[in-house]
Amino acid sequence: MRIDIITVVPELLASPLNESILKRAQESGHAEIYVHNLRDYTDDKRRTVDDYPFGGEAGMVMKIEPVFRCIEKLKSERDYDEIIYTSPDGITYNQREANRLSLMNNIIILCGHYKGIDYRIREHLITREISIGDYVLTGGELAACVIADSVVRIIPGAIGDEASALTDCFQDNLLAPPVYTRPSEFNGWKVPDVLLSGNFAEIEKWQEEQAYTRTKALRPDLLEE
Ligand code: ADE
Secondary structure, eight states, X not given: OEEEEEESXXXXXXXXXXXXXXXXHHHTTSOXXXXXXXXXXXXXXXXXXXEOOTTOOSSOEEOHHHHHHHHHHHHHHSOOSEEEEEEXXXXXXXXXHHHHHHTOSEEEEEEOOTTOBOHHHHHHTOSXXXXXXXXXXXXXXXXXXXXXXXXXXXXXXXXXXXXXXXXSTTTTSSOOOOOOOSOSEETTEEOOHHXXXXXXXXHHHHHHHHHHHHHHHHOHHHHHO
16 A cells, blocks of 8 residues: 655654554555655745635645645556545544555545645545544644554554454454453452463453443443444
8 A cells, every 4th residue: 555645844754654563564565655745846946835815814824736736746656546635624533434544555645734725625636634533733744644554554464463453442343452461460460360261262252341341431432333
């Protein structure tokens, strides 16, 4: 899978996209992630990417031309399944959407910034608008990292231990059961006996019950879906 991220602050993306699972997924060829600096698509000396809004509101608006040039260049090189814009007024991101995106070949993520982007880009070029929650970030870069991370980790083969992605929280609309490691007792705090029993049928049953009980207590809305 290939992800192209368009941003005015590429520096914000470097570290999150190049560590841990995302780093390994790129090294093993499961994912390709490219970051494009929107300023490289400007045509003035000052590399201007924003301008004042019509109507005289406060704040700046991302200009059409650099975004258009960048997206058109990428589209001329390959087909894209989705052109995503990150914005607090998009659809709320969740595991279902991550699963859906992980099946795609090529996606673009355009990071919103400033007061937003000239609305004509959203009307004519964007195919999906995604928010990572009901709060406002300084820009869409962190949201793009959240999307890239959550998508790449579930590409089949990207995680060495494949089962691990399938047992993630939310994969069955359930929270994950608690996990423990050695020592089996610390400070008088014990790991549940069943996990030490070696009886895998019992362990699985316990994990399912825990997942259900925790979801019911902490996120009953997931059970209603
Ligand atoms: N840009 C600013 N806030 C955002 C949010 N909550 N989700 C996605 N992009 C954003």
